[in-house]
Amino acid sequence: xxxxxxxxxxxxxxxxxxxxxxxxxxxxxxxxxxxxxxxxxxxxxxxxxxxxxxxxxxxxxxxxxxxxxxxxxxxxxxxxxxxxxxxxxxxxxxxxxxxxxxxxxxxxxxxxxx
Amino acid sequence: xxxxxxxxxxxxxxxxxxxxxxxxxxxxxxxxxxxxxxxxxxxxxxxxxxxxxxxxxxxxxxxxxxxxxxxxxxxxxxxxxxxxxxxxxxxxxxxxxxxxxxxxxxxxxxxxxxxx
Numbered sequence: 001x002x003x004x005x006x007x008x009x010x011x012x013x014x015x016x017x018x019x020x021x022x023x024x025x026x027x028x029x030x031x032x033x034x035x036x037x038x039x040x041x042x043x044x045x046x047x048x049x050x051x052x053x054x055x056x057x058x059x060x061x062x063x064x065x066x067x068x069x070x071x072x073x074x075x076x077x078x079x080x081x082x083x084x085x086x087x088x089x090x091x092x093x094x095x096x097x098x099x100x101x102x103x104x105x106x107x108x109x110x111x112x113x114x
Numbered sequence: 115x116x117x118x119x120x121x122x123x124x125x126x127x128x129x130x131x132x133x134x135x136x137x138x139x140x141x142x143x144x145x146x147x148x149x150x151x152x153x154x155x156x157x158x159x160x161x162x163x164x165x166x167x168x169x170x171x172x173x174x175x176x177x178x179x180x181x182x183x184x185x186x187x188x189x190x191x192x193x194x195x196x197x198x199x200x201x202x203x204x205x206x207x208x209x210x211x212x213x214x215x216x217x218x219x220x221x222x223x224x225x226x227x228x229x230x
Contacts, residue, residue, distance in 0.1 A: 101146065104160065
């Protein structure tokens with residue numbers, strides 16, 4: 001069964017450093033997403049991406065964040081200058097355009113900012 | 115942000131019995147609802163969904179009920195099995211999910227434990 005993959009599984013970085021989280025969505029999917037879950041909190045939407053552009057973003061997704069689909073298979077989330085509060089589990093998701101419109105989630109990248 | 119709320123952080127049931135997980139929402143613009151389950155160190159896995167034009171959807175042991183007037187949905191698992199032990203998330207999406215990349219708004223999750 002096709003699955004969403006994410007690398008790395010765990011990333012440790014120092015405050016102020018740039019990080020790039022990588023995702024390979026399911027190949028025939030059209031919509032791509034990033035979510036995050038801070039420890040003990042809800043899964044929160046960050047951004048959705050369709051047709052090579054951002055279709056929606058949350059208030060969390062400020063100028064420090066960017067997304068890219070550089071080569072038709074990878075989907076990346078970049079945080080330019082990490083803060084302590086960016087420490088979280090980051091999930092990539094993708095979906096096609098057929099019912100039941102479920103989003104398939106990757107296993108997540110645990111980002112630890114020290 | 116309390117748009118989707120799961121008031122029970124945990125639920126414990128005996129194997130073979132029914133598990134009922136509840137979810138409430140406040141945003142009347144939500145019209146598509148999904149349940150996900152999550153094991154530790156994995157991403158959420160889709161279970162079942164329901165559109166607001168229905169009040170029930172069934173898939174094997176899983177049934178989701180939607181009470182739109184009460185803004186309440188529930189997931190029934192019958193019979194419960196030890197392998198069902200996981201965190202269950204309710205999620206909601208806005209109108210136009212067919213044609214837009216509608217975000218999912220998640221509840222806090224309920225830890226279900228099914229005891230043998």
